[in-house]
Amino acid sequence: MDSERRKLYRHGVLLLLLSALLGLVVAAQPPHAGKWMAAHVSGLMTGILVIGLGALWPEVRLSDGLRRRALQMGLTAAWLGLAANFYAALVNLPGPATDPGRQPDAPWQLFVFFAMLAVIVPATIGSFYLVWRGLRG
Numbered sequence: 001m002d003s004e005r006r007k008l009y010r011h012g013v014l015l016l017l018l019s020a021l022l023g024l025v026v027a028a029q030p031p032h033a034g035k036w037m038a039a040h041v042s043g044l045m046t047g048i049l050v051i052g053l054g055a056l057w058p059e060v061r062l063s064d065g066l067r068r069r070a071l072q073m074g075l076t077a078a079w080l081g082l083a084a085n086f087y088a089a090l091v092n093l094p095g096p097a098t099d100p101g102r103q104p105d106a107p108w109q110l111f112v113f114f115a116m117l118a119v120i121v122p123a124t125i126g127s128f129y130l131v132w133r134g135l136r137g
Contacts, residue, residue: 001058004071008054011075012047015082019043022086032092039085046078053131060134070130077123084116 022040030036053074062070088095091109094102104110 005054005057008050008057012050012054015043015047015050015078019047034098035089039089042085043082046081050078060131062134066130070127073123074127077120077127080116080120084113084120088113
């Protein structure tokens with residue numbers, strides 16, 4: 001369990017480091033800087049969330065298999081979420097808040113993003129559910 005907690009801490013700090021470096025990209029004023037800023041802030045929040053998960057990890061009471069599954073799903077969602085935000089900024093993917101009504105530059109860009117979301121959303125919800133379940137008892 002201690003190695004899992006340290007793994008969460010390491011991944012969380014690495015997410016923070018990469019997101020801070022992404023802030024340098026934002027400072028360089030790239031095209032569509034708002035999307036890069038969103039990726040930067042999202043990565044910072046995800047890093048803090050993963051560190052927070054590591055802090056409560058000793059309190060999670062699950063079987064070894066479910067603990068590994070919760071850890072795996074949480075880290076998968078965190079890293080793929082950072083990649084999805086980076087991708088959205090890179091291809092200038094429109095969003096409902098950033099570019100309402102604008103279509104993607106190429107239709108395949110949206111399919112790639114939706115494929116990522118098809119993994120991120122269930123992995124996030126599954127991980128949160130397992131952690132919640134492990135905190136109940």
